[in-house]
Amino acid sequence: MPAAEQTKPKAGILGEFRSFLLRGNVVDLAVAVVVGAAAAALVKSLVSDLLSPLIGAILGQPDFAQMTFKLGSAVFRYGSFIDAFIGFMTIMAAVFFFVVKPMDRLRHIAGEVEEPGPTDLELLTEIRDLLRGKNN
Numbered sequence: 001m002p003a004a005e006q007t008k009p010k011a012g013i014l015g016e017f018r019s020f021l022l023r024g025n026v027v028d029l030a031v032a033v034v035v036g037a038a039a040a041a042l043v044k045s046l047v048s049d050l051l052s053p054l055i056g057a058i059l060g061q062p063d064f065a066q067m068t069f070k071l072g073s074a075v076f077r078y079g080s081f082i083d084a085f086i087g088f089m090t091i092m093a094a095v096f097f098f099v100v101k102p103m104d105r106l107r108h109i110a111g112e113v114e115e116p117g118p119t120d121l122e123l124l125t126e127i128r129d130l131l132r133g134k135n136n
Contacts, residue, residue, distance in 0.1 A: 039091070047087040055086075 020026060052064045061067060067079025118126075 039094075043087050043090050043094075047083055047090060051086055051090070052083055 064079035064082045068077050
């Protein structure tokens with residue numbers, strides 16, 4: 001079979017779907033979702049099994065999940081919210097310190113830092129000056 005026929009994508013829905021899946025962005029996104037799910041489970045365990053009991057021991061409440069209050073027949077579990085908030089802040093700190101800062105540093109080293117563009121005021125001043133020059 002000639003090389004041109006071997007690289008030609010298969011016709012039909014399955015061939016198009018296969019081509020779509022083999023694009024780099026889709027595979028990267030799939031890997032990111034799997035890694036993100038694993039990281040979420042790890043952070044949830046870190047918060048519920050280590051951080052919350054440590055903070056609870058300091059504050060005198062050993063289990064945040066038991067922190068509730070009732071209003072009528074509704075039960076508000078604000079302790080679970082505290083656990084979720086601690087988990088969120090942990091993830092945000094990890095993303096910032098292990099992804100965002102290193103990427104910014106690499107961009108700076110590679111010289112990909114973009115210079116800031118003109119401000120709105122500077123653009124409007126330039127437009128005004130151009131219009132004045134055109135009218136005179």
